[in-house]
Amino acid sequence: MQLLPWPRRLRALLLSCTDKTSIAKVHALMILTSTLADGSFNARLIASYARIGDTLSARKVFDKLPQRGVNAWNAMIVAYSRQDHPSQVLSLYHQMVADGVRPDSSTFTVAIKACASMLDLEIGEEIWSTAVDCGYERDVFVGSSVLNLYAKSGKMDEAVVVFEKMPRKDLVCWTTMITGFVQSGRPMEAVEMFRGMQHEGIEFDGVSMTGLVQACASLGDLRLSLSVHGFMIRRGLRMDVMVQTSLAHMYAKNGHLELAYRVFDRMPYKNAISWGALISGFAQNGFAGRALEMLVEMQGSGFEPDSACLVSALLACSQVGFLKWGKSAHAFILKRLDFDEVLGTAVIDMYSKCGSLSYARALFDQIISRDLISWNAMITSYGIHGHAEEALALFLQMTETNIKPDHATFASLLSAFSHAGLVQEGQYWFDVMVNKYKTTPGEKHYACMVDLLARAGRVEEAYELINSVNTEPGLAVWVALLAGCHNHGKSSIGEVVAKKILDLNPDDLGVYALVSNFYAMARKWDDVADMKKMMKQRGTKKVPGYSLVEVNGELHAFLMEDMTHQHHEDIMQILNKLDHDMRAIGYVPRNEFLLHNSKDEHSFQQRKFIKLL
């Protein structure tokens, strides 16, 4: 065997080390031979410790070095970056600059990546400008890192400026732009970027394809999705877990659950995220039972659900008011997972939607990590349950934190006032929102205000409010106004509004029921007949509304004219008694809301639904 000269043997030895003891032996050898003083070798030793995840030993070597070259600094910085410690990366970067060591391409790349992961645009831009001063403006690595910094900060227009100035754009640069556009909610531009990359003759890989698939997912265009899927099969792309999971999610998110399941079922290797893609798909498309079933199946297959899976499961429980399962999901989280903002908010939302407002509030007060959406969820909960004073109290408490209310916060607050019928308060806070918080009111806010005024019978004022806005209001606003017209006998405005609603051609049966009831109130019998006809046509295509009640951990579903419940007789008896008692204290039922159509088909679909649970 031919002996290599000492330094080269050391390098080969270090590369072959896979555990701490063998690295320590080479380390000792380096001390003996004084090789540690060599800037390129001490960096390799640090990198070796870092590669096996032993950042602490790497740091010990680093700290003991008599003088540190750029490679030693880089090795240590990369070690922290690998361990996902961006703040350590930045602190070392600053120390290095203070020590008078000139950073290189690798240093800038990793330092800017650290800023991107901490969403610190300001420091990132500062480092970028230092990099430009040091002559790295045209560097692909530094450049792609900067693209990612802008992308993660939601500044895609700035990213485009940098991107277009880059003399050489490689696969990673294009991919960063594609995923950046997707994450900024601009999927169309992501698709255009992919086309641009193809046009430049740069071959795609699994990562860039994942970006394109995510773009398809958020566009929700089935034809595009299918053609992209076909394209990757034709081009023989190696399908790894990530690509397949993103494909399954693309179909699942847009309600094509059979297609999603087909992709999922054929995956040779699955992980918790793949399961999560399917569970969220079922939950978000109203298949609560299937979502929960999959969570159980997942555990049966030996996978530990992660926090995203539980968020979807909680959403499923919220939708059907399944408190028993929601509670066990909560218990699972306490036992196995850490509460973050998302998970905490999902549990709060579940308790609230399952009727346990006090549990929701107790949890809200208890969890440490609360962000904007957590506050919004809690304020919404009070609003839904009709507690406008509590909603306002919470809002005021929120203004004392450093979390700033956004458009959704005000939408929740205004909706709380509208549910409670507090007109003056609603108007006051609408004014505060516009003038103090400089929040431009959107569709939702106008819908709340119109609802608020219309419920109070101030239909003309509501109508004026709509007309004072430049943009054409959407369905929700008109519906709120028409409900007011119906309840307060305002025929003339109502007729205009009803026509607006019908022009929008909504696919919600309840909306047609409202229009029909309005016409009945206005004694427009021909229009009532038209509405009934239209509802009958559309009604057969839609699953009807139903109520779910949980008793002792079991869900019971109820829908019109369905007599399949095992305690049907008893329930009817109690309902009749309640109806009698209510009438006795002055309740007048509003029968015009009742619909009678295609009961047999509905009952059948309902039974199918119950089976899924």
Added chain:
DNA sequence: CCCGTTGCGG
């Protein structure tokens, strides 16, 4: 030669 892009959730 190292460094940059990477799938599910409120």
